[in-house]
Amino acid sequence: MDAWPTGRLLSTASRLVEHAWAEALESHGLTHAGLIVLHFLSTGPASQIELARRARVQTQTMSRTLDRLERDGYVERSADASDRRRHVVVITPEGADAFRRAHDLEATIFPELPQHDVLREALLQLIAATETRRWGDLDD
Amino acid sequence: MDAWPTGRLLSTASRLVEHAWAEALESHGLTHAGLIVLHFLSTGPASQIELARRARVQTQTMSRTLDRLERDGYVERSADASDRRRHVVVITPEGADAFRRAHDLEATIFPELPQHDVLREALLQLIAATETRRWGDLDD
DNA sequence: AATAAACAGTCAGCAGGCTTACTATTTTCA
DNA sequence: TGAAAATAGTAAGCCTGCTGACTGTTTATT
Numbered sequence: 001m002d003a004w005p006t007g008r009l010l011s012t013a014s015r016l017v018e019h020a021w022a023e024a025l026e027s028h029g030l031t032h033a034g035l036i037v038l039h040f041l042s043t044g045p046a047s048q049i050e051l052a053r054r055a056r057v058q059t060q061t062m063s064r065t066l067d068r069l070e071r072d073g074y075v076e077r078s079a080d081a082s083d084r085r086r087h088v089v090v091i092t093p094e095g096a097d098a099f100r101r102a103h104d105l106e107a108t109i110f111p112e113l114p115q116h117d118v119l120r121e122a123l124l125q126l127i128a129a130t131e132t133r134r135w136g137d138l139d140d
Numbered sequence: 141m142d143a144w145p146t147g148r149l150l151s152t153a154s155r156l157v158e159h160a161w162a163e164a165l166e167s168h169g170l171t172h173a174g175l176i177v178l179h180f181l182s183t184g185p186a187s188q189i190e191l192a193r194r195a196r197v198q199t200q201t202m203s204r205t206l207d208r209l210e211r212d213g214y215v216e217r218s219a220d221a222s223d224r225r226r227h228v229v230v231i232t233p234e235g236a237d238a239f240r241r242a243h244d245l246e247a248t249i250f251p252e253l254p255q256h257d258v259l260r261e262a263l264l265q266l267i268a269a270t271e272t273r274r275w276g277d278l279d280d
Numbered sequence: 281a282a283t284a285a286a287c288a289g290t291c292a293g294c295a296g297g298c299t300t301a302c303t304a305t306t307t308t309c310a
Numbered sequence: 311t312g313a314a315a316a317t318a319g320t321a322a323g324c325c326t327g328c329t330g331a332c333t334g335t336t337t338a339t340t
Binding site for chain 2: 295296297298299304305306
């Protein structure tokens with residue numbers, strides 16, 4: 001496995017970690033993708049396009065993630081009065097509750113690593129190096 | 141984004157890198173998941189369960205990946221005479237060709253990173269720390 | 281003012297992860 | 311030997327990425 005290309009190591013590690021999360025999250029009625037959204041909404045409402053931009057996914061993907069969150073009663077969508085193209089997405093009390101319960105898991109589920117800080121730094125650099133081409137200049 | 145949990149950084153980085161790959165690979169008629177399989181098969185035939193184990197995916201996932209590779213003419217499945225439960229998977233000349241053309245991309249597509257070696261080492265440790273619970277003891 | 285362009289969101293369909301549930305074959309062992 | 315257990319593979323259905331094509335609304339241009 002030492003011979004694997006770095007991209008493959010990256011996606012394998014990502015899948016393994018995500019799976020460990022998923023196990024913990026499903027007991028709170030949440031998924032990985034949903035948790036990200038609740039995180040963003042915990043500080044206030046947002047449009048779908050803004051949520052997509054911050055999560056670095058396509059608006060179509062975000063649309064379906066919100067479908068599921070809405071189905072489960074964690075968010076609500078309403079038309080924006082001043083711009084009827086826009087939907088304002090708001091977290092519900094149930095959503096805020098689920099987020100609060102799940103929030104600490106994010107930190108604790110990650111395995112102890114001697115290189116944790118270095119890993120974070122390298123990932124941030126890697127993201128910075130690749131994302132501009134795909135997502136343009138983002139400030140968060 | 142500095143405040144993001146490490147798991148989220150990991151999956152975001154993984155998706156961005158994978159997307160850059162995908163662009164390059166599709167010009168060779170390949171996908172990420174397919175390339176891994178061709179890589180494993182380039183040194184000889186294997187059973188589906190063995191391919192799944194080495195790629196760290198479920199056999200059901202591998203089954204469908206092989207469906208697509210077979211559909212595209214890159215691999216062939218045949219029943220194992222000595223154990224009729226088993227399918228022996230073999231790479232075709234077309235598959236070997238596609239693999240050869242794509243092989244170098246894996247290394248060159250990855251962005252230059254000052255921390256490349258440290259990143260690899262951290263990822264290998266992370267995989268080692270998480271995979272045993274899910275995949276048992278593997279020797280590769 | 282009318283038309284063109286940009287924008288916000290959705291739908292349909294594919295890929296590749298996952299789980300649960302199934303068939304068919306082989307192995308074990310009572 | 312014959313029944314139970316293990317093994318290899320598939321099917322169906324969910325989630326979350328993606329692309330391409332579409333609707334409806336707003337903004338820009340002429």
